[in-house]
Amino acid sequence: MIKTALIMAGGKGERFWPKSRQSLPKQFLSLSGDNKSMLQLTVERISSTVSLNDTFVVTNTYYKTLVAKQLPGLPEENIICEPEGRNTAPCIGLGSAVISNRYPTEDPVMIVLPSDHMVKDITTFGDCLEKACDFAEINNSIVTIGIKPNYPETGYGYICFDTETGTNGVYKVSSFVEKPCREKAVEYLESGKYLWNSGMFVWRLSSIREAYRSFLPDTYEALEKIKDALSCDPAGNINDFFNTMDPESVDYGIMEKSDNIYVLPGDFGWDDVGSWPALSRINDTDSTGNYIAGNVTAVDTANCIIDSSSKRLVATLGIKDMIIVDTDDVLLVTDRDHAANIKELTAEIKNSENDKYL
Amino acid sequence: MIKTALIMAGGKGERFWPKSRQSLPKQFLSLSGDNKSMLQLTVERISSTVSLNDTFVVTNTYYKTLVAKQLPGLPEENIICEPEGRNTAPCIGLGSAVISNRYPTEDPVMIVLPSDHMVKDITTFGDCLEKACDFAEINNSIVTIGIKPNYPETGYGYICFDTETGTNGVYKVSSFVEKPCREKAVEYLESGKYLWNSGMFVWRLSSIREAYRSFLPDTYEALEKIKDALSCDPAGNINDFFNTMDPESVDYGIMEKSDNIYVLPGDFGWDDVGSWPALSRINDTDSTGNYIAGNVTAVDTANCIIDSSSKRLVATLGIKDMIIVDTDDVLLVTDRDHAANIKELTAEIKNSENDKYL
Numbered sequence: 147m148i149k150t151a152l153i154m155a156g157g158k159g160e161r162f163w164p165k166s167r168q169s170l171p172k173q174f175l176s177l178s179g180d181n182k183s184m185l186q187l188t189v190e191r192i193s194s195t196v197s198l199n200d201t202f203v204v205t206n207t208y209y210k211t212l213v214a215k216q217l218p219g220l221p222e223e224n225i226i227c228e229p230e231g232r233n234t235a236p237c238i239g240l241g242s243a244v245i246s247n248r249y250p251t252e253d254p255v256m257i258v259l260p261s262d263h264m265v266k267d268i269t270t271f272g273d274c275l276e277k278a279c280d281f282a283e284i285n286n287s288i289v290t291i292g293i294k295p296n297y298p299e300t301g302y303g304y305i306c307f308d309t310e311t312g313t314n315g316v317y318k319v320s321s322f323v324e325k326p327c328r329e330k331a332v333e334y335l336e337s338g339k340y341l342w343n344s345g346m347f348v349w350r351l352s353s354i355r356e357a358y359r360s361f362l363p364d365t366y367e368a369l370e371k372i373k374d375a376l377s378c379d380p381a382g383n384i385n386d387f388f389n390t391m392d393p394e395s396v397d398y399g400i401m402e403k404s405d406n407i408y409v410l411p412g413d414f415g416w417d418d419v420g421s422w423p424a425l426s427r428i429n430d431t432d433s434t435g436n437y438i439a440g441n442v443t444a445v446d447t448a449n450c451i452i453d454s455s456s457k458r459l460v461a462t463l464g465i466k467d468m469i470i471v472d473t474d475d476v477l478l479v480t481d482r483d484h485a486a487n488i489k490e491l492t493a494e495i496k497n498s499e500n501d502k503y504l
Numbered sequence: 505m506i507k508t509a510l511i512m513a514g515g516k517g518e519r520f521w522p523k524s525r526q527s528l529p530k531q532f533l534s535l536s537g538d539n540k541s542m543l544q545l546t547v548e549r550i551s552s553t554v555s556l557n558d559t560f561v562v563t564n565t566y567y568k569t570l571v572a573k574q575l576p577g578l579p580e581e582n583i584i585c586e587p588e589g590r591n592t593a594p595c596i597g598l599g600s601a602v603i604s605n606r607y608p609t610e611d612p613v614m615i616v617l618p619s620d621h622m623v624k625d626i627t628t629f630g631d632c633l634e635k636a637c638d639f640a641e642i643n644n645s646i647v648t649i650g651i652k653p654n655y656p657e658t659g660y661g662y663i664c665f666d667t668e669t670g671t672n673g674v675y676k677v678s679s680f681v682e683k684p685c686r687e688k689a690v691e692y693l694e695s696g697k698y699l700w701n702s703g704m705f706v707w708r709l710s711s712i713r714e715a716y717r718s719f720l721p722d723t724y725e726a727l728e729k730i731k732d733a734l735s736c737d738p739a740g741n742i743n744d745f746f747n748t749m750d751p752e753s754v755d756y757g758i759m760e761k762s763d764n765i766y767v768l769p770g771d772f773g774w775d776d777v778g779s780w781p782a783l784s785r786i787n788d789t790d791s792t793g794n795y796i797a798g799n800v801t802a803v804d805t806a807n808c809i810i811d812s813s814s815k816r817l818v819a820t821l822g823i824k825d826m827i828i829v830d831t832d833d834v835l836l837v838t839d840r841d842h843a844a845n846i847k848e849l850t851a852e853i854k855n856s857e858n859d860k861y862l
Contacts, residue, residue: 164819443858445849446842459834459861461522463849464842465826470835476817477830479837484804484822491803491821500801503817 147283148254150351151196152241155185155205155213155261156231161421161488164476165453168504173261174212177419178428179439183216184419185261191268195275196257202226203261204241229385234345235358235394239365240384242354243373247380249351255279256354258347264428266415274412278348281316281408288357289316289348290401292341292409293416298331301420301486303343303397306334307409319407322397341411343397344418353406361403365391422469422485425451440472449482476503505641506612508709509554510599513543513563513571513619514589519779519846522834523811526862531619532570535777536786537797541574542777543619549626553633554615560584561619562599587743592703593716593752597723598742600712601731605738607709613637614712616705622786624773632770636706639674639766646715647674647706648759650699650767651774656689659778659844661701661755664692665767677765680755699769701755702776711764719761723749780827780843783809798830807840834861 159172166172173185182190189201198219204226205213213225226244228237238258245256257275265271278289292305303324307317322343326334334340349357358366371387401407417428426437426449436447440454447462454460454472462470469485471478480488492504517530524530531543540548547559556577562584563571571583584602586595596616603614615633623629636647650663661683665675680701684692692698707715716724729745759765775786784795784807794805798812805820812818812830820828827843829836838846850862 164817441858443849443853443856445852454835458832459522459853459858461834461836461849461853463836463838463846465837465839468823468826468837470837472835474816476819477812477828477835478819478821479823479826479828480821481823488821491801491819494803495801495817495819498801500799500817 147279148200148249148252149196149257149279150200150202150245150249150254151192151257151259152238152245153185153188153201153203153259153261154234154237154241155203155209156228156237157260157262158231159262160492161486163488163492164473164478164503165455165471170212171209171262172419174209174216177425178264184264185213186216187264188259188261189217189220191265191271192257192259192275194272195279199224200254202241202245204228204237206231223380229388232388232391232393234396235362235365235399236388236391238347238354238396239358239362239369239391240372240388242351242358243369244376244380246351246355246373247377250377253350253352255283255348255350258349260345260418262419263344263346264415264417264419264424266417266428268414270414271412271416274410274414275348277315278410281314281410282348282350282353285408286350286353287406287408288353288401288404289408289410290319291344291346291348291412293344294411294413295335295340295342298328298335299342300325300328300331302418304331304334304340305343305409306340307411309339316408316410319401319409322402341409342416344412344416345397347396348410354400357400357404357406362392362394362399365394365399420486421488422451422453422471422480423482425453451482451485505637506558506607506610507554507615507637508558508560508603508607508612509550509615509617510596510603511543511546511559511561511617511619512592512595512599513561513567514586514595515618515620516589517620518850519844521846521850522831522836522861523813523829528570529567529620530777532567532574535783536622542622543571544574545622546617546619547575547578549623549629550615550617550633552630553637557582558612560599560603562586562595564589581738587746590746590749590751592754593720593723593757594726594746594749596705596712596754597716597720597727597749598730598746600709600716601727602734602738604709604713604731605735608735611708611710613641613706613708616707618703618776620777621702621704622773622775622777622782624775624786626772628772629770629774632768632772633706635673636768639672639768640706640708640711643766644708644711645764645766646711646759646762647766647768648677649702649704649706649770651702652769652771653693653698653700656686656693657700658683658686658689660776662689662692662698663701663767664698665769667697674766674768677759677767680760699767700774702770702774703755705754706768712758715758715762715764720750720752720757723752723757778844779846780809780811780829780838781840783811809840809843 159166207227306320311318435449442460448466517524520530565585662681664678669676793807800818806824
């Protein structure tokens with residue numbers, strides 16, 4: 147079996163501002179205290195399953211140099227550039243076209259992964275990927291990796307699966323469910339029938355191409371033109387074709403419409419690192435629940451995220467549940483309840499003379 | 505009548521760290537957005553009552569240069585240096601000795617003022633000082649300026665006065681009361697018989713010398729020796745005498761013991777600027793109660809003090825009652841309830857390798 151990976155690294159990661167900037171989105175940051183970016187960790191995490199030659203990174207043209215710099219071993223031609231972000235269906239379609247040109251006479255398995263998530267248990271994760279690849283190859287099915295929830299998260303989409311239909315631990319998906327309210331999330335958690343939608347997929351190239359043809363025929367046609375254009379000139383201009391594709395997520399455009407979708411429940415310490423509070427989940431915290439990085443003196447301080455990458459002393463007294471992000475040129479102070487709404491703040495800044503700080 | 509002023513400017517003002525530092529205490533800072541330090545404002549505030557030649561500043565030796573720099577018109581010999589801080593009784597005693605040498609054959613009135621308080625209504629304040637001077641001169645009494653309370657502050661000492669004994673608006677003091685609990689403070693406020701102890705005093709030189717002789721005889725003896733030494737050499741070394749004096753406040757050592765104490769109730773927008781929350785009392789606030797200085801973008805932010813003297817952008821989201829002080833090399837984040845306890849934080853820093861930031 148030929149295994150390829152498509153890593154999606156075109157996101158803006160705005161919710162990690164001011165550490166993330168327009169010029170340096172979240173996937174290029176180190177957020178887990180090990181000096182490796184989330185993109186680097188993503189590639190490293192699959193290295194025992196997929197070779198670098200078969201690893202593809204799809205990103206925005208603007209970040210191509212950054213990807214090349216962070217992944218010096220990745221062949222340059224494996225960096226795929228979107229002219230602009232049009233959600234995951236065009237993005238994954240573009241990646242599929244490039245991989246299809248690379249393997250014109252084969253039908254490789256594709257692992258599709260976000261570049262900005264964290265996984266604690268790499269071994270279990272690797273085993274999970276292998277199992278998903280086997281299932282996808284044998285059954286010509288689309289396999290999503292679902293995450294066993296351990297608390298009633300309201301910020302994720304959920305996958306409802308048929309617990310009776312398992313084959314080798316892979317189950318038929320009943321439905322995809324939008325982010326639930328707290329009450330529903332508790333119900334999902336207790337039922338044992340729901341998994342978090344991690345945005346990780348495994349399929350044969352032929353399976354996903356067939357799915358585009360069935361459910362997103364216009365996008366499929368544009369992708370065929372892109373495939374042809376790139377087969378003549380891998381560095382050719384695909385903008386005109388790319389920009390005809392409707393912005394659409396692969397979840398909404400394909401997953402929710404197909405009945406050939408299976409899910410493999412995974413339990414490997416996954417986190418989507420959605421906003422600043424995630425840092426106290428993916429990193430160790432002190433005895434009062436603080437995640438602290440940098441030169442910080444914290445007195446009577448609990449359950450806070452304090453991330454200082456400046457050379458200054460950060461001193462805190464009598465605070466809890468706060469988020470303090472201190473960079474050389476910007477200081478952010480918010481709290482756990484508001485960290486996910488940071489776009490309200492950056493929108494305000496965008497309309498001011500401080501927009502250079504975004 | 506010869507009127508002199510003794511301005512006490514030897515304090516450390518630690519509760520305004522990190523804007524105040526060991527090398528730049530509170531009285532040398534501008535906290536009211538007008539680019540004048542509190543010491544400069546104090547001198548300016550009495551300028552229609554006392555000439556600069558009769559204005560004396562008593563400070564720590566360490567801050568002499570700073571005083572001279574901030575008050576270029578003040579005669580150098582009017583800067584009186586304490587070898588070390590030993591509370592207000594030795595401090596005021598030393599000032600009295602210097603003024604006594606300046607006027608060996610006269611009995612001037614002395615106005616004693618802290619250098620780190622704010623007054624909003626300068627005209628009323630000036631009228632109040634004149635009235636206190638007149639009373640002190642005619643009656644040979646010690647006059648304190650009491651502040652009419654407008655809310656039940658628990659952080660100030662109170663003066664209880666006999667509302668029946670007024671002469672020209674000056675009343676006999678019944679007792680001095682320590683900082684009260686909330687319940688007591690409400691009682692004091694409602695009674696109309698209590699005033700805030702502002703630490704501002706007016707007396708004839710002969711009255712205060714007599715008071716030292718009666719209530720602090722050992723200190724009086726040391727002060728006589730200091731006076732003699734300075735009359736021979738105004739720049740002479742007084743350390744040996746000074747350091748024999750017990751550290752003592754003039755309130756406890758004299759005010760609470762004498763029965764010749766009167767109080768003049770004042771109502772001129774006084775604030776002792778005790779800790780960071782004072783900034784929203786002495787300065788204008790925005791429509792959601794924030795006092796903001798510097799380049800700050802505040803969204804969903806209420807009742808906060810944000811003081812940035814760095815060149816950075818300070819961005820806040822979804823916070824209230826917070827204190828954020830951003831300087832070039834230190835960031836402080838605390839809240840209104842804890843700002844007065846900042847010494848808990850600076851004590852921790854003092855015992856670390858960050859002590860250079862104090």
